[in-house]
Amino acid sequence: MDLKPDREMTAMTNDGPVPVAPLMSMFDPIYIGIDEFGQPVYTSVIYRNLLAGGEPGGGKSGLLNAICGHAAMCLDTSLVLFDGKRVELGPWQPIADEFVVGGMDHAISVLERLQKVLDNRYEWLAHLIDFGSVRRKIVPTDNVRVILTVIDELALYSATYGTKLQQERFVVLLRDLVARGRAAAMPVVVATQRPSHDIIPTSLRDLFGYRAAFRCTTPNSSNIVLGNGWAEQGYNAQDISPENQGQAYLLTEGGTPQKVKVCYLSDDNINDLAKHAKWIRKPMSGGVA
Ligand SMILES: Nc1ncnc2c1ncn2[C@@H]1O[C@H](COP(=O)(O)OP(=O)(O)OP(=O)(O)O)[C@@H](O)[C@H]1O
Ligand SMILES: [Mg+2]
Structure with a gap:
């Protein structure tokens, strides 16, 4: 069989070649779709938190699945999934460290455990100074x-x-995770239909540096997702056609919103990926889990 060395199996980004599976890492750019000119769009959630919003059926879960698909292929990544509807992220359940459905006790205990991990990671970073290394975040x-x-x-x-x-x-627990998780290599990706203050306190919403606005029914709703003032500057998710599911304005830190058509994974695609992810994550004799 003519197998190419892994290093030759690459995807090109602005930052140069990125190895394709099985060498993917969460530190690599994540392919999420194409822009208005058909060019590939990559993003990253490492050291970032992403909030997706928009009307029902806009494509939010599609984006979450694209990100989970990348994460699933990364052996350096554990997934902790909260899926109140159970079926959106369900295929990833076998490879997730935790899969929370509707039980609030379970949801809270998982966040408490993540908080403990956060504390431990910050303590570890702080102790590196004893070894002469000042470090403010975890690196690959x-x-x-x-x-x-x-x-x-x-x-x-x-x-x-x-x-x-x-x-x-x-x-309260989620706010702590979003506020401190970034540097501890514990990013958070959240979707909700309308992230108004009754759903997510403004103080928590403002901690999400990256935003994805799928179709919204009003300019105000679009501004709630992207941040105040963007609709007035022409970046208004109300303009997205209801038929154009998966289209979003993506705002990454410091930039202007960019139109993206998110790559859509069908149920079959997701099942295939999840199956492959389970296989590459199976416990090895060397102890990799
Ligand atoms: N990127 C995409 N390309 C093409 N079609 C898409 C895309 N994303 C979503 N769709 C279509 O839109 C439907 C709804 O998408 P999705 O479930 O992601 O919406 P949602 O915003 O999560 O909705 P809800 O708020 O109800 O959970 C999908 O079942 C699919 O048919
Ligand atoms: Mg959804």
């Missing part, structure tokens, strides 16, 4: 796993399921 050579938390339909946890007290506890 640390060999520390990226823990990607993906929450589909945040509103179910912050405003629907459980008691008011549980919802508040969930939001």
Whole structure:
């Protein structure tokens, strides 16, 4: 069989060649779709948090699945998934470290465990100074796993399921994860239909540096996702046609929103990827899990 060396199996980005599976890493750019000119669009969630919003059926879960698909192929990454509807991220459940559905006790205990990991990672970074190394974030050579938390339909946890007290506890813990997770290689990706203040406190929403606005029904809703003032400058997700599902304005830190048509993974695609991910993640004799 004529097998090419892995290093020759590459995808090109502005930053040069990126190895394709099985050598993918969460530190690599993530392919999420094409722009208005048909050019590939890559993003990154390492050291970043991403908030996706927009009307029902706009394509938010499609984006989350594209990101999960990349993460699934990364042996340096663990997935922690919250899927209030159960079926959106369900195929990734076998490879996820945690898969939370509707139970608020479970949701809160998973966030508490993530908080503990955060504390441990910051303590470890702080102790590096004793060895003469001042470090403010985890880097690939640390060999520390990226823990990607993906929450589909945040509103179910912050405003629907459980008691008011549980919802508040969930939001407090999530705020800590979003605020501190970045440098600890624990990024968070969240989707919700309308991230207004009754669903996600403004203080938490503002911590998400990256935004993806799928079709919205009003300019105000678009501004709630992207940030104030963008609709007035022409970046208005109300302009996206209802038939154009998967189209979004993507705002990354410091830039202007960019139109992206998110790559859509069919159920079959997702099942194939999840199956492959399970295979490459199977415990090895060397102990890789
Ligand atoms: N990138 C895409 N390209 C083509 N079609 C898409 C794309 N994304 C989504 N769709 C279509 O739109 C439908 C709804 O998408 P999706 O479930 O991602 O929406 P959503 O924003 O998560 O909706 P909800 O708020 O109800 O969860 C999909 O079942 C699919 O048919
Ligand atoms: Mg959805």
